[in-house]
Amino acid sequence: MLELRNVFDNDGMHLEARRLYARLLLEHGRAQEAYGQYLRLVEQYPDLVDVRRQLAELAVDAGNWEEARRHGEAAIALDPEHPAHRALKALLDYQAARQAGDDVTAGEAAERARALLDDHPDLDVALRVLVDWHGSGPEPARALPHLERLLALHPDSLGLQMARVQMLFTLDRQDELGQQLHAMHAQFPENPEVVAMVIRWHLLRDDMAGAEAFLRMRAGADDADPERHLEVVELLRRSGGPAAAQAELERLAAANEATDRARIYALRAAQLRFDAGQRHPAMEAVADVVAHAQEDDLANEARISLARMYSAEGDVPAAQALVDDVLASDETNVEGLILRAAWQIRADAFGPAITDLRLALDQAPRRTDILRLLAEAQKMLGNIELAEQRLAQAVEISNSAPREALAYARFQIERGAHEAAMRVLTEALRTSGDLQVATLLAQTLLVTGDTVAAGDLLERLAQSGQPEAEKLARAMQAELLLRENRVDESLALVAAEAAQAEDGQGAAELSTEVQLLRILMSAGRFEQASDKLAQMREAFPEATFLRLLEANLKAIEGKNEEAVTIYRALLEDAPDEVIPVQRLHALLTELGRRDEAAETLAATLERHPEARSLRVLHALDLEHDGQAEAAIEIYQALYAEEPGDIVIANNLASMLSTHSDEAADLERAYMIAQRLNGSQVPAYLDTLGWVQLRKGEVDSAVLNLQAAARGLPRVASIAFNLALAYAEAGRTAEARAELARGFELAGDDQAVPQFARAQALRDELGG
CATH class of the missing domain: 1.25.40.10 (Tetratricopeptide repeat domain)
Known part of the structure; x- marks a missing residue:
């Protein structure tokens, strides 16, 4: 390859040298570089039919259908009768038909591919057509022989191996699936996705011992690389809780006594203790790692960990001093840059924060937490398009993971761009099935009145087999019926759920009863709502929040004095409760009794001076009364605490x-x-x-x-x-x-x- 590069220095148009160089790159698994070399060849020699075919096949592998079509059609035009080109034509026609939802045309293209295989059984592209056609059909098992043939032709293809995993999962061949996954791990031992799939397979079978044995096998001896031992620790934490993880960390630290490996385990153990509430001993342990670490990277990691602990304890200056030490010794330290940028954002120093975050992103371009912080800083500066781009980039990098999709969706909802939010939430739900994503999507669909899409989501949730998802579906169905003014049907649906509540599930039963009450109140059936509330108070005498609901009902009915009386009684019984104060304040203000509202608020604020919601109400009162400076002072404090609160901003x-x-x-x-x-x-x-x-x-x-x-x-x-x-x-x-x-x-x-x-x-x- 070195000699071939020397050829290019003398003759950049040398056809055979570049063709051989591209083939060698491909044989070494460097497909992207090979693609670039083949692309240069067809730019220099557009009529190279074999290179056009190779480019089309590489584009198919990469899922780049636009490039696959461009080069495939060029190859077909140059030699339409070549079997590989007829297969390419079948594949391109098949893909276009599938995208258009035209199963008749797709089936015709699949039949052409099948006919080609009769004479050319190793025709790669034709095999791919049949794998997809049968795999997505009523008999997915028919795809397996074609997939096996492809794997025989391309034994090192991770994509095809993954396709076989998906096929075995679809066919519920669990034992074969396990064998396939372990064989893939032997072939691709450093691939994190393969490792995660092996562990997930064991966990889905409740085989915790198998998952642990697999990870311990990967970890090796106690004095081996800590990274893989920490994977064992994480599994133990998930399965046995912090105590199990702590015990493993202490065992590993003892086995590596007086080394930096031992200090790595001591650092992780201290973080667990801190999370468990043993804060000062944990911080002392981390400080000890800082003092004795031999490697600068470990010392800096410990400083970052200690800085987070100081910050959690409220000692931000101490935390900032530690981060300054880290960045003084390593100005590109990613965690240090992230922490400093977060503090800068809180201090409205958005320019320096963006500079730090861009530097961090240079070191870790696929860190979505950096992208989310960058988006926050850009949003604060009013660079809405840049903020949106960063959040969209995080969604793309994470493959629509729930956390990133939720951040993007909330950003769009905050701006009133519900359509954009719903698109990303729909994709995230498709890939993850996450309940938080489903909940936000349901809420957004209901807010926008998209009952058709809401109905589709409802059906999907109802058929998911997840109890919590099914519960969300029932609540959503009741809401849809209510919005269509089908009040009795909505009530019947929720009542049926209440009737099915099993003995001992009081919380679940109360939840459905509250939903029934809400429907009655929303429909204006106040007398029925009052009767229902009386029944609920008798059935659930310990549920004190029902008195709050009663006061709310009285206020909605216009029985304001009765509502005020109940709110005041609630405050006498529970003077530290914030919600009754908020409701009473709102009602008194609405009735024009602003002095009473202010007195009630002041009394509770005296006991809870840090209560954010009450301070907001106080600022609004001051604003209304013309006391602008006092209101601004409160808003300044609230903003300093939560700069991301757009209402306060x-x-x-x-x-x-x-x-x-x-x-x-x-x-x-x-x-x-x-x-x-x-x-x-x-x-x-x-x-x-x-x-x-x-x-x-x-x-x-x-x-x-x-x-x-x-x-x-x-x-x-x-x-x-x-x-x-x-x-x-x-x-x-x-x-x-x-x-x-x-x-x-x-x-x-x-x-x-x-x-x-x-x-x-x-x-x-x-x-």
Whole structure:
């Protein structure tokens, strides 16, 4: 190969040298590099029919159908009667038909492939057609002989081995499946996916001993590479809990006494102890590893672990000092860069955070946690498209894993882009079956009113065989019926579930009873709901939350004083409960009894000064009462604690830009509001537009405020903001019209935000 590269230095167009070089790369399993060499050949010599065929077959292997079609059609045009090209034509026709859902045409292409095999039994592409055709049909076992023939032709093909695994799984040939997986491990011992499949096979058979024996075999002697021994530890943790893992780590540490291997195990053991609540002994053990580790990498790993522990204990300065030490000795340390970036994001230092995360991504380009943090930083800066790209990249790298799909979907839902969220959730559910994904998808479908897709999801969940998924399906079906105003059918469905609840399953029975009550309340059947609630309180006297439901019901019925009485009684019995305070505060505020609401809130806040939900209510009260500085102070503290809370970010940016003329405050409001770019939520667009107007970005402000006014046409403050933007843009007639609409909505309520500014503008415009 070295000699061939020398040929290229002298003659880059040498046909036979490049053909041989590509073939050697292919024989060494370097298919991607071989593809590049073959591609260069056809660029230089477009009519090389064998190279076109090779490129098409490599593209088929890679699943790149666009390239497979491009080179396959070129090969067919050059020599249409060649058996391999007729097989390629059958494959391309078959793939197009399958994609179009045309089983008749697909079957015809499969028949052509079968006929070719009569005379050419080793025709690779024709075999692939029949493997897929039979494998996806009613008799998948018919695909197996063709797959076996392909494996005989390509014994080193991991893809074909995986296909055989899937086939044996489909046919439920468990013993053969186990043999296949262990043979694959012998052939591909370093492939993590194969290792994971072997373990999963043992676990699905409840063969924990077999899984442990397999991993111990891989791990070797006690003084061998710790990485594989840690796989055994993780299995023991999953099967026997932290104590079993701890015992194995201590055994391995003793077997490797006074070495860095022992310290690696001591570090993992300390992390387990920390998670179990033995925090100070764990931190002392990690500090000991830092002090005595011989290898810098291990010392830095221990520093990172200790930094996380300090951070969890609330001592962020100590944690940051440790991370600074790590990055001083290794400026590309991935974990150190991630930790520092996370702190920078919390401190609104988004530029430095992005720099650190990009450097970390250079070292670990497939780390989805880095991509998620990058997305968060870009979102905070208002780079919504970049944030979306990073989250989409994480979804792609993880093959739509639940965590990444949920992060992407929540990002889209937050912006009001429900269609994008549903697409990624649907794919994630298809590949993982994860219940969290299913739940969010169900909620999103119901919110958007897509009853057809919701029905499809419901059927899939109902047939999954998972009890929790079936429970979600029943709840979803009841909700669908209720939304279609089929109240009695919805009630009957939930009642049937309640009737089937077995003895001793009180929690499950109560859950279905609560769902029945919710349906009655949603349907406005208050008398039936009241009767149902009385029955529930008698059947479940210990369920104190039923009193909360009773108060809610009274409030919905308009029996406000009775609701207030129940809420107050709940607070007397359980003064530390937050939810009754929230409900009582909301009801009293709605009734115009704001002083009582404030007193109730203040009393609970005195006992729970850190309760986030109550502090938000307090800030809103202060905002309503015109105490802007006090409200801003609370929002600042809430934002510092959770910079990712978009509601708090919106409120803080709005308050700063509305109630302050300080350049620093306006700059901060502008920075915070950038994350609202691209949102479809009218309230967020209102804040973004107003901040842009204060910063002189008039055209952008008008567009965002117009969208906000269309989304919330009955909010006077948004009308006032839009009028101010029109005036700034020189659109006087529109400003007058919007002002008139705003004052009509506001009436005489001068507490409406921007009322004074709107009055001043009206005087200025003479309207």
